[in-house]
Amino acid sequence: MLFLLFPILGMTQDKSNLSRFHIEPDRDYMALSPYAFEQTIERLQKVLESKNITVFATIEHHKAAEAVGE
Template sequence: MTTNNGIISQSSPYSVGETIDRLVAVLQAKNITIFARIDQQVEAEKVGLSLRPIQLLLFGSPKAGTPLMVAEPTIALDLPLKVVAWEAANDKVWLSYNDAQYLKQRFSLSDELVKNIDVIAPLIHQALL
């Protein structure tokens, strides 16, 4: 696992698609809403461009996110939560997401509020087992 500029990246032993599939299953089991899944490789191909496998997943809970947006409306730039699974040039797959502590600092969130979004790491751990 690496952290760079508030982004945490964790390697995945699965393909990009399977990594996102596994995370979706964990999120759905926890009744967390999946707002969108974007296959950016497919979208690039639609315009004649080439891109390594990469998929973006937007998910969250209005119950958890709304209090954050009430306190700091601009956090809506980073909500719903997002993860991106991507394949590096060496064929290694990574799953990357914003560090909740980075978002806490960026938006001056209280410890109590940041708990609403500090959920990604355990969910990813469960998905990658």
């Protein structure tokens, strides 16, 4: 799920202080969160909602893997 959200996460970032990071504004990137996984997802969803960005699907990859026996 996170891999699908990284491009969206990039859209929610304030581009004005990108000079602190080696980030290209129109590229995917990964960021480490100081929060637990579930809390990170909840916080990300709140940010997206506050910016009127619709989350069309949330995929729990571990459940999908369990369904096929992996």
